[in-house]
Amino acid sequence: MTSFSVLRRSRLPLCVAVLLASSLTPAAAAPADDIAELKAAVEALRADQARAQARIAELEGALAKQRETPVAVAAAPAPAPNAIVTTAAPVGSEPSRLSLSGDVRVRYESNFGVAGARDRDRGVLRARLRAAYSVNDWLTVGGQLATGDPDDPNSTDMTLSNFNDDLQVSLDQAYIRLTPGDLQVHLGKIPQPFMRTELVWDGDVSPQGASAAYTADLGGVKVKASGLYFMVDESVAGPDSRMIGGQLSVQTPAAPIQAEFAVGYYDYSLRSVAGGDAGDFRSNLFAGGRYLSDFNLLDVIAALTWNGLGEKWPVRIVGDYVHNYGAATDADTGFGVDLLVGRASKPGDWRFTYGYAEAETDAVLAAFSQDNTNIGTNYMQHTLAIDFVPQHNLVLNATYYHYRQKDGVIGPVDWQNRLRLNFLVNF
Known part of the structure; x- marks a missing residue:
């Protein structure tokens, strides 16, 4: 499971809490202390969601940058002066002049x-x-x-x-x-x-x-x-x-x-x-x-x-x-x-x-x-x-x-x- 899936699934508890809060009627309302505690939990979940969204944006930006940057290939060392190269030239390289x-x-x-x-x-x-x-x-x-x-x-x-x-x-x-x-x-x-x-x-x-x-x-x-x-x-x-x-x-x-x-x-x-x-x-x-x-x-x-x-x-x-x-x-x-x-x-x-x-x-x-x-x-x-x-x-x-x-x-x-x-x- 990737980090993106975990972060996105953190939204689920917040959605559940909002639904529960909205479904409460005045007749079945909990005591004031319980309501205050529930609001604190909702605020905490919102803070977690903001941090997760920021992390997701950061990772997606890094991935996009990596796709745009070409992969560097180490250059082969140049032969010594006057050396005769006997190995085959790499594909795409200039053919041997000798x-x-x-x-x-x-x-x-x-x-x-x-x-x-x-x-x-x-x-x-x-x-x-x-x-x-x-x-x-x-x-x-x-x-x-x-x-x-x-x-x-x-x-x-x-x-x-x-x-x-x-x-x-x-x-x-x-x-x-x-x-x-x-x-x-x-x-x-x-x-x-x-x-x-x-x-x-x-x-x-x-x-x-x-x-x-x-x-x-x-x-x-x-x-x-x-x-x-x-x-x-x-x-x-x-x-x-x-x-x-x-x-x-x-x-x-x-x-x-x-x-x-x-x-x-x-x-x-x-x-x-x-x-x-x-x-x-x-x-x-x-x-x-x-x-x-x-x-x-x-x-x-x-x-x-x-x-x-x-x-x-x-x-x-x-x-x-x-x-x-x-x-x-x-x-x-x-x-x-x-x-x-x-x-x-x-x-x-x-x-x-x-x-x-x-x-x-x-x-x-x-x-x-x-x-x-x-x-x-x-x-x-x-x-x-x-x-x-x-x-x-x-x-x-x-x-x-x-x-x-x-x-x-x-x-x-x-x-x-x-x-x-x-x-x-x-x-």
Whole structure:
């Protein structure tokens, strides 16, 4: 029983006394002393009622004030300066400005099938850690740490060898990203800005310089214009080596068939090669400390994706054609075709891939093209791959390369074989 009920019920004796007093007739009147005593009791009850009403008013006022006053919540302590907050942000709070991601891949590789050459097996490791911090809505700073030889621009792999020496880790990317509206600008050692295949651009190449990309949505058709100023090798005493390139790409809506098309042109001026080594020059024509060809590459990519078998089994075909208009040889053209069935993004997914590619000696700049085999250019190559996703962020892959030199100018002309078994964890 609440205090309000008790106080209100105190009115009952007063009402009873008033009724009794009013019901007395002169014929049945009590003696004068009894009447005086009864009046005193009535006055006492009235005083009690006044006090009760005052108390009720006081409590009701306090309750109304309590309803109007918001409940105070203790603020969480601020993190220490430069601390990285790893816990999830409370509901309703500002999302974290720092994002972290990365991957670790462990590989077994077997090389076999060349007559008179020793078969070779090896273990390979790759690890990458990416971070980006949003300073505000249009400015982000980011970077990537990666294993691999810092002097090899198109590979972050490390052979597990060298008497158990420690692995090399380097700063593979460090950039500022500006995003005013639909324009995206990168400055520094930056991510690759172009639609690509590994015929021209290996996935591990991070250019250094500046890039800009503008994307527009024209009624569901996405149009993207990208440009790159690539400082390849800066020279103190002489001319620099650099590349200026651009690409225009178009992508249609996804259903039922998505089409993608991109055309790019990359104009290299390779006057300084002081920062390069034999691994950069590879199979391009090179003599007297310089490239024999210029590299002015027209790169055309077309892709079709059919989703008629459901979202788990897209069928995609990709074609890439490249021609070097600056080559000092007729060996100036390359192409590649890949057929992919399935996806590899969610648990239970399977993807099957077959690809064929040819690249003539100076069709591409070998320093930045694929390094899936030990032949950078002048090759013919078949590729078979199977990907399986058993759990979220885990990919199992088997890839088989069957390849040889196209013209047999240098080294063995036999078909060679490379089998890779990859265990990839993303986070």
